[in-house]
Amino acid sequence: MxxxxxxxxxxxxxxxxxxxxxxxxxxxxxxxxxxxxxxxxxxxxxxxxxxTGRNSGVLHSGVYYRPGSAKAKLAVGGRSSMVEFCRRHGIAHEVCGKVIVAVDRTERERLAVLAARAVDNGVEAELIDARRLAEFEPYCAGVEALHIPSTGIADYxxxxxxxxxxxxxxxxxxxxxxxxxxxxxxxxxxxxxxxxxxxxxxxxxxxxxxxxxxxxxxxxxxxxxRIVPFRGEYYELTPERSYLVNNLIYPVPDPSFPFLGVHLTRMIDGTIHAGPNAVLALAREGYRWSDISGAQLREHLANRGLWRLAQRYWRTGAAEVWRSLNKAAFTRALQRLVPDITVADLVRSPAGVRAQAMDPDGELExxxxxxxxxxxxxxxxxxxxxxxxxxxxxxxxxxxxxx
The missing domain is CATH 3.50.50.60 (FAD/NAD(P)-binding domain)
Known part of the structure; x- marks a missing residue:
């Protein structure tokens, strides 16, 4: 040597x-x-x-993920391991449960698919009607919901x-x-x-x-x-309106889009966060529209897979950008779940950036x-x-x- x-x-x-x-x-x-x-x-x-420092603090149960996938297996086992780790070390956490809410008949059909997936993944879940939903979340609007009692929150x-x-x-x-x-x-x-x-x-x-x-x-x-960074922007309910949400309220996700949609989450400190949307970030650490990297822009422009993604999801992507730029539009997305939320109830909260990989075929992994x-x-x-x-x-x- x-x-x-x-x-x-x-x-x-x-x-x-x-x-x-x-x-x-x-x-x-x-x-x-x-x-x-x-x-x-x-x-x-x-x-x-x-x-890690900018995520929503949710202890996910594993209901969304394709049966047999690494996400499904590791989320189910990981939630239990993380709860035990938090208990052992006195870290703030709570297994409070969440509801995934269908607001119309079309979403009820997709909710039934999620319920079947929960069974396949070994996740306890129960389809509940509007009356039962009101017992968990009195201000939430929905015709049916999937209640997941094992979901929680933690201080990561x-x-x-x-x-x-x-x-x-x-x-x-x-x-x-x-x-x-x-x-x-x-x-x-x-x-x-x-x-x-x-x-x-x-x-x-x-x-x-x-x-x-x-x-x-x-x-x-x-x-x-390759990593394609997506910014997720959040609002927070003002303290005097936090009573509108007890725990976690999620929409039924669009199965063709790789994000869960705008939702409401009680954080471990008791605040209620609303979001995120999903907009293409212009820098790896692009937490604001003004965070722009020339190298990242060139990478986006040269990424054929990203262009194909934009062609496929341009309507959804345009709606995400509009919610980013227009607080009233963001509020309307939340009102589908909790109609009493108003523009005045929301204040900006720090954004996060998701490190989403695109596979060699140009598809989001x-x-x-x-x-x-x-x-x-x-x-x-x-x-x-x-x-x-x-x-x-x-x-x-x-x-x-x-x-």
């Missing part, structure tokens, strides 16, 4: 990205392999600033805090303000170039979220996947997606329910490292 390589720090596992999946992976690896050296590399000054930022504390207690290291700029894989190690110095790792796991495809490309493991090289693992699609599923995703990743 050369003097240069001897002086380069060496670890057993380098994890890129300190969101909830990256932290859960480092935590799981150290739990399974006490005494090994692990470093988590985070480009931002603090962990969990993007998808607090979960990350516990994961970091236990990683560091086990000898792991979190390096913030450290961006990965190069990856070279050899027969026995990964050499990782970062903005704070190089290191070598026996294994690398990429959980970089909005930048995961770029990190994977450095390792030659993107496999044709519907399931979790992971690629591998000889010494690296890359999580290339992990939108909702990834936070719910994070402990089980970590278990899957670590078992794959050892395989």
């Amino acid at each position: 050369s003097a240069a390589s001897t002086s380069t720090p060496h670890v057993d596992l380098a994890v890129v990205g300190a969101g909830i999946i990256g932290l859960a992976t480092a935590h799981r690896y150290l739990a399974d392999h006490p005494g090994r050296r692990v470093v988590v590399l985070e480009a931002e000054a603090r962990p969990a600033l993007h998808q 930022s607090a979960v990350c805090g516990v994961l970091i504390a236990e990683i560091e207690a086990a000898g792991g290291e979190l390096r913030t303000s450290t961006r990965v700029v190069g990856i070279t894989e050899s027969a026995d190690s990964m050499r990782i170039a970062t903005t704070t110095g190089d290191l070598e790792a026996a294994r690398l796991t990429n959980c970089a979220g909005l930048r995961c495809d770029q990190v994977a490309a450095l390792a030659g493991a993107a496999s044709g996947y 519907d399931d979790f997606a992971v690629t591998t090289s000889r010494r690296s693992t890359h999580v290339l699609n992990a939108p909702s329910p990834a936070a719910t599923s994070s402990l089980e995703i970590a278990k899957m990743i670590v078992s794959g490292i050892e395989a």
